[in-house]
Amino acid sequence: MATSRSLLRFPLRLIGPAMLFLHFFSIVFSANPAFAASRPDTLKIGVLAPLSGPYAAGGTSFVQAAKLAVEQVNAEGGVFGQPVTIVVGDTQGRVDVAKAEALRLVSREKVAALVGAYLSEETVGAMEVAAAQRTVLLVPVAATAEITDKVRKEYARYRYIFRVGYSLPQWAEMIGAFLSDRKVRRYAFVGAGIRWNRELGETLDRLVAPRGITPAYTAYYSPGNPAFDTVAVAAAAASPDIVILADPGRNSVSFLKRLREVAPALPALSVGGALGDVRLAASVPLSAPVYVQAAAWRGVSPAATAYVERYERRYGAPPVGYSDTLPYDAVMVLAAAWRKAGSAASEAVVPVLEHGTFAGAAGHYRFDTAHQAIWGTEPGALRGTFVRWERGGARIVFPLR
């Protein structure tokens, strides 16, 4: 009898620990985002951007714009009636961290697609993860040719990668058209000595040569200790019609101040970035034209104006038109592709992205066979815009619509 009672008591004793065990797991499952992500009530986009380190300024704008786009998508009813959310991975401007964060977002956070990264080097690392995990990756700003070259050469592996932003040849083509419009014959090209700048400078030299436009001076300074005074004096001494400033960061402001001191009447063109910021532009001497290239600007189109106004309302200052506008458009393109595909599955979304047209703040996006968005001067291409800073704001000068 005693034996049967103890046998009965044993399972009864298990009930308490079992309840505790179940309770513990219910807490863990509901709190852990990885488990929460498996619920199909939200669609997640992984955003890769540097939120710390030397590129934090660009990375923050990047994430702000992506958040704004998600808010817009959700205001339009979400995708398949589900809200869209973003999960951010801080890449810190480092390739290894970008790869680790991309893997975390895909495998643990269960994101349906990735948007990013910021630097070309980071993006090349992240695209390896996206290809291995068969996850769609939209590249907003990284411009290196390596991204689309890989899609072209190894389509089966890299077919999930699409670049929304402009490639270096497209960038150079748009700058060349602007230089022709301004009747520039000789230009100085100045930028930080990084691979991206050299590629842009060399491509521009090659593309504008047939138009009779030649480089008068080319210099790449060390980002660690940029010898701005020397470069500004040498650039001015070469007597160019314009100085092209290929530095999207804070150094562009420092250099422009030096340039204005030694050559107050020499026009300058920033290829985008910090000098698109109205707060910075206000401190730069405007004794000669300061032009900035951007993907979109207020007044270019109703969509661009609506985006700029939303951004300004949300963050207190207008976007710079590049590292914020292109991530915004990447999220809008992705959401539109999901809707058209009727699914967020990568295999369903890729053909839709390959053959569809998608609206964004900068215009209508189409992708070529290398999954590069079509920018440039051809009819139907996204054209970007060039603005000139004036006291009180910027005026669109090219292309005039």
Next chain:
Amino acid sequence: MAAGMALILGVVKVINLSHGAFFTLGAYVAYALAERGVGTPLAAASLAAVIAFAFGVFLGKSFVNPVRSHPFALPVGTLACALLFEQAAQMVWGPHPLSIEADAPWIGPGGLVVRRWGVIAFLSSATLLGGLQWILSARPGLPLRLIAEDEEIAGSLGMDVETIRYLTFGGACAMAAAAGALLSPSGAVTPTMGRAPLLLSLVVVIVAGMDSVPTIFLLSIGLGIFGNACAWFLSPQWSYIALLAAVCLLLSARPEGIVALSGRRD
């Protein structure tokens, strides 16, 4: 900035990796004042120095003094303080570059460009370093010299070594902040802007040696001219590499620093 770092190295005997953060603090103070219509660099430098002195004294008393017996903890700790400040600056002012409008320069004969902020920064730093040199060579600087030579003897003579240490730390931080405020119109103000000056200051202090303020002053100017000459005659991208290579060569030849080269150091 380099003189402040040398002061900390000499008296407190620590490598202060948060020195660049105080430079950044000075630049943000100048920006905040310029936003409110106070564009005088000297006012910005004075206010920045006061704020940085208070922060420096707090840091020196609460962290540097108690931890300085652990040689590896201090560089790591001061680096952590610098990163903490960068994050705080990012939260307060945002990660985006900010900029202060610089006055138009005066163009002299032969196209010579004279910047107002440059003249003020040069004269201010020369005055500051002159004052520091006077203090160190005169009676008021005796405790600093004695502590730098031998702390135990200074303590046995009744000097409050701990207090002098954290006051020196605060004073050096004030010098870095003043430098940041004076140079802020030259470029953009960002949370990480203090990193490059920190590295250059370390280079100057190590190469010049910690004992001679005039050598620090002259070497700072010399390295600036050398970097620009390399940029002009070689390539702008080589200026930094050439500068660091020259420093490595100099140190491999004279690890004691340049002052020993001239025979002023035993």
